[in-house]
Amino acid sequence: GAVVSQHPSWVICKSGTSVKIECRSLDFQATTMFWYRQFPKQSLMLMATSNEGSKATYEQGVEKDKFLINHASLTLSTLTVTSAHPEDSSFYICSVSEAGGMTTYNEQFFGPGTRLTVL
Amino acid sequence: GQNIDQPTEMTATEGAIVQINCTYQTSGFNGLFWYQQHAGEAPTFLSYNVLDGLEEKGRFSSFLSRSKGYSYLLLKELQMKDSASYLCAVREPYNTDKLIFGTGTRLQVFP
Numbered sequence: 555g556a557v558v559s560q561h562p563s564w565v566i567c568k569s570g571t572s573v574k575i576e577c578r579s580l581d582f583q584a585t586t587m588f589w590y591r592q593f594p595k596q597s598l599m600l601m602a603t604s605n606e607g608s609k610a611t612y613e614q615g616v617e618k619d620k621f622l623i624n625h626a627s628l629t630l631s632t633l634t635v636t637s638a639h640p641e642d643s644s645f646y647i648c649s650v651s652e653a654g655g656m657t658t659y660n661e662q663f664f665g666p667g668t669r670l671t672v673l
Numbered sequence: 674g675q676n677i678d679q680p681t682e683m684t685a686t687e688g689a690i691v692q693i694n695c696t697y698q699t700s701g702f703n704g705l706f707w708y709q710q711h712a713g714e715a716p717t718f719l720s721y722n723v724l725d726g727l728e729e730k731g732r733f734s735s736f737l738s739r740s741k742g743y744s745y746l747l748l749k750e751l752q753m754k755d756s757a758s759y760l761c762a763v764r765e766p767y768n769t770d771k772l773i774f775g776t777g778t779r780l781q782v783f784p
Contacts, residue, residue, distance in 0.1 A: 558715075586770060597760055597777035598716070647715060651770045660770055661706060664715035 557581050558650050560665035567638055568673055574634045575668045577648030583628035584650035588662065589621075592645040604631045638672045645669055675699050677775035679761055684781045689751050693778045695744045695761030703766040707735050707746045710758045710777075719759075720746065748780075756782045 557580040567573050577587055585606050590598040602623055603611045610623035622634040635642055649662040676698040685691040697705070704723040708716035722728055722737035722744060734747040746759055761775035 588771070590774075595779070597758075598762075598774045600771065600773070603771060645713075659704065659706075659721040661718045661721060662770070662772060664708075664717070666715045667713070669713075 556584075556650055556663035558648065558663050558665040560646075560648060560668050562668060563666060564669040564671075566671045566673065569639050570637055572634055572636045573638055573670060574632055575646055575648075575670075577631045577633070577650075577665050579629045579650045582650075584631075585628065586651040587625060587631040588649045588651070589623060589631075589633050590647045590649065592647060592667075594645075598647065601633075635670065638670070640672045643670055643672045675763075675773050677761060677763055677773060679759075679775045679778045681776065682779045682781070684783060685751050687751055687753060687782055687784050690747065690749050691751060691780065693746045693748070693759050693761075693780065695746070695775055697742045697744070697761070697763050697775070699763050699765070699773060701766040702739065702763060704764040705735075705737055705744050706762045706764065706772065707733075707744075708760040708762065710760060712758075716760055751782050753782050753784065756780060 559578045561576045587604040589601045591601050592598050600613050601616045604623045604625040606625045606628050612618045625631040645667050647667040649664045678696050706721050707719040709719050710716040720735035722735050727736045732749045737744045758777045758779050760777045762772040765771045
């Protein structure tokens, strides 16, 4: 399967600051990337769909001005949490969907996640 | 709306068989995935069903009934390393590839 990396793996920041999380597809071109948020002992909640070269599509209830997504190339998408607050503390996970559907089921491949703690 | 339900927690004994159920009510359907997630790690793909019936893959099998909006994941010959969360996810149609995840089931395997 595809290899997806995220950076950083964990970050601690002060309330009011902005944090950028990178998601990289290492071995194939990803026209579509997804960003999820996962609170402790809960399932993955889709935040937005990131499309290369166009604006991201946000799920209902997710503030697009707070969670800025940039998908500038087929291998990199970034999520910036602006003016972070303690309630934004969570596990952020990205996934990629392969261009051209070369995978068997068009399954998504997930990054290792980024643990964000806002003090 | 979208609704995908799973039991919150399950326990089982090493060597046993466990069945994790998933019921869904979604506006569209283009396949159902099962993922395994160990604490603090990324989900990993286990199985995929788009047609009714059973898909077998080693110790893991997954079943789908589209008319009933129901799937289950069957784990045989349980091992301690199978202790993890199991996530059911429905893929939306219309080529979005978007996944809607269920509530997740935390499985604890005891010796």
